[in-house]
Amino acid sequence: MAKNTNPNTHEANVFKAKCPDCDAELEIPADTEIGEIVSCSGCGLELEVKAVKDGCVDLQELTIEGEDWGE
Numbered sequence: 001m002a003k004n005t006n007p008n009t010h011e012a013n014v015f016k017a018k019c020p021d022c023d024a025e026l027e028i029p030a031d032t033e034i035g036e037i038v039s040c041s042g043c044g045l046e047l048e049v050k051a052v053k054d055g056c057v058d059l060q061e062l063t064i065e066g067e068d069w070g071e
């Protein structure tokens, strides 16, 4: 048996996520909660945390609401 059973011993508190816009790989603190807003380090886009599961984070681009009143 290998003596090291956990390959990520000193990075256990970071999740990986991918920016939906520019595909940059982002590191999200493991204590991030659903609904929090993070900024992409690649393109600066603001992203909302939609789900956290199995060490992966789903991000969705923030949409601006209330800008479409009447035509």
Ligand SMILES: [Zn+2]
Residues within 6 Å of the ligand: 019, 020, 021, 022, 023, 024, 040, 041, 042, 043, 044, 045
């Ligand atoms: Zn990005």
